[in-house]
Amino acid sequence: MRQAGRHFLQIPGPSAVPDRILSAIGRQTIDHRGPDFAEVGLKALNGMKSIFKTEQHVFIYPSSGTGAWEAALVNTMSPGDKVLMFETGHFATLWNKMATKLGIRTEFLEGDWRGGAEPDRIEARLREDTNQEIKAVCVVHNETSTGSVSPIADVRRAIDAAGHPALLMVDTISGLASIDFRFDEWGVDVCVSGSQKGLMLPPGLSFNAVSERAMKMAERATMPRSYWDWHDMVGPNETGYFPYTPGTNLLYGLNEAIDMLHEEGLDNVFARHARHGAATRAAVRAWGLEVLCARQGQESGVLTAVLMPRGHSADAFRATTLQHYDISLGNGLSKVADKVFRIGHLGDFNDLMLMATLSGVEMGLAKAGVPHESGGVQAAMEHLKDNPQARVAAE
Numbered sequence: 001m002r003q004a005g006r007h008f009l010q011i012p013g014p015s016a017v018p019d020r021i022l023s024a025i026g027r028q029t030i031d032h033r034g035p036d037f038a039e040v041g042l043k044a045l046n047g048m049k050s051i052f053k054t055e056q057h058v059f060i061y062p063s064s065g066t067g068a069w070e071a072a073l074v075n076t077m078s079p080g081d082k083v084l085m086f087e088t089g090h091f092a093t094l095w096n097k098m099a100t101k102l103g104i105r106t107e108f109l110e111g112d113w114r115g116g117a118e119p120d121r122i123e124a125r126l127r128e129d130t131n132q133e134i135k136a137v138c139v140v141h142n143e144t145s146t147g148s149v150s151p152i153a154d155v156r157r158a159i160d161a162a163g164h165p166a167l168l169m170v171d172t173i174s175g176l177a178s179i180d181f182r183f184d185e186w187g188v189d190v191c192v193s194g195s196q197k198g199l200m201l202p203p204g205l206s207f208n209a210v211s212e213r214a215m216k217m218a219e220r221a222t223m224p225r226s227y228w229d230w231h232d233m234v235g236p237n238e239t240g241y242f243p244y245t246p247g248t249n250l251l252y253g254l255n256e257a258i259d260m261l262h263e264e265g266l267d268n269v270f271a272r273h274a275r276h277g278a279a280t281r282a283a284v285r286a287w288g289l290e291v292l293c294a295r296q297g298q299e300s301g302v303l304t305a306v307l308m309p310r311g312h313s314a315d316a317f318r319a320t321t322l323q324h325y326d327i328s329l330g331n332g333l334s335k336v337a338d339k340v341f342r343i344g345h346l347g348d349f350n351d352l353m354l355m356a357t358l359s360g361v362e363m364g365l366a367k368a369g370v371p372h373e374s375g376g377v378q379a380a381m382e383h384l385k386d387n388p389q390a391r392v393a394a395e
Contacts, residue, residue, distance in 0.1 A: 045058055123159070
């Protein structure tokens, strides 16, 4: 039976696609080798530099973020090289598994899934690595499975304090264009991202931002690579082209997304996400539930992961909210499967959309018989009223 009204897609990505971007994607495809395409390609490549906040290389792949994970590893590593990774959650675990499959030796610093990477532990391990066997430190910026953010600038300082030459490689698939990220200023060497989160596009594009130091390391790396090879991209990219068929229509949408982000102003985008995250956490506390991220200051503005009361199924609750209120919430993954649900509040999202989302959650908690206190929606509304967003001039 049809349900009236719009579906609320409140998973932590893919995020809902704005009409402006859908219209751009719907343009007729053009010849990706023809003269008109150069303008499209150059705008996308240069525009993404402004989003990463870098003057260095940005490469765009027609793939999911998983492809850009692989590109980051195979361009910089040789078989048997060692990398240090930090267990922030499900996606850090998957990146670690990929590295192992590729023949890279990984050391996985154990985490509790309640916060971001810990720079002091990274520094201590690098100080122990007197032979400098570790070639890279790999960290997830915004861990989508837990709603925790890693302090990337502090991780760079930890690497430098240890006097270690390891590359800093960062996954910001769900963080880019939602929470502050500064590739050059923070001294990142390789960054991975994707189109379907803060960039507000459908899945299908992924990105590597790459420092000159990482490009030089790629010249010596011997991991087999072809499709992902950065050096094959450099020449064609200089004139706006790609070495193989790009995602032409997604690039139309990407250029529209970049325009939209700058029209709002990146600092305003980041502030909006932070404010919605804080309001959501106010609702969770008022419900008497617990936010999975337990480290103050590391909570994400992209999503909030909520722990279910003991003995209650997160998946059964999510099914109830979908059936009765037409809202999709994120599920718990691997270690927290069926123990948490995730509220996405990212992308093209405003105060009224947040209030509708939290209303659906609160009604769903009651409908599913989950023990909670009422008033979460009111607490979120009070937070928004008491903390109006201060806007800075758009870029």
